[in-house]
Amino acid sequence: MFKESKKKLSAPVTDTLLANGTSFEGTVEAEANIRIDGQFQGDICSSRTVIIGETAVVRSDIMARDVVLAGKVFGSITTEERLTITPTGELYGNAAAAALVILEGGVLDGTCQMNRTKDAEPLTSANDSNNESLTHSDNSQENNQAPLQSEAG
8 A cells, every 4th residue: 555665765864953042152063054043152063054043142263164144243154165244244253254245234334354265276377467557557657658748848
């Protein structure tokens, strides 16, 4: 009557949630997505996405692949890929990310360092040739302006 399924179902990825009205102090290390809507103090490290909800107040250093910030964070955020600060998000500390998105109303009160992706090529050779051409064009502009000034005078 019932057939056994030959497919093995993999366990779904469990997200970690710290709900609104909850406070936690300590260190969280996870390979799953983390969402915080309550209060948290400590360090957060995830190989996936960390979401700081609108009602969250976090005093933490956060390291993750991606971070979406809609609440308040007092500490540093380091991402491998993208940091998104929503209109209600506030970061009071430093950020390091490959991509940074701050929507209108979002707050970043600190410094930001853009981490280079593996695909990015160094710009030194391109910048050197651009700097040389700029120097030459600046000199040629000066040379062109000198005769004009003497004619006008």
